[in-house]
Amino acid sequence: MEVTLENVMTAMGITGDYQTDTIRPYFEEVIDFLKDSGVAEGNITLGLVTRGTSDLWNYGGGDGKLSPYFYQRAAQLAYK
Secondary structure (H helix, E strand, O other): OOOOHHHHHHHOOOOOOOOHHHHHHHHHHHHHHHHHOOOOHHHOOHHHHHHHHHHHHHHHOOOOOOOHHHHHHHHHHHHO
16 A cells, blocks of 8 residues: 555544644654665555654644654564
């Protein structure tokens, strides 16, 4: 399955496009992080991108940091 902004937003429980412009930069940052970390494009999963996007967005709470799970799974996928 190709990981797209639309299916990440669906996995986050967000319907419609009213949050698209807000979430897009976080989605793109997660994809770039994974690629720059050595994760092959074919190994990037919907679940991990959703987790990372949600971590960074955090409903505007200002926390904005990736979770330990995200880092662990990204490392696993980079070695795959």
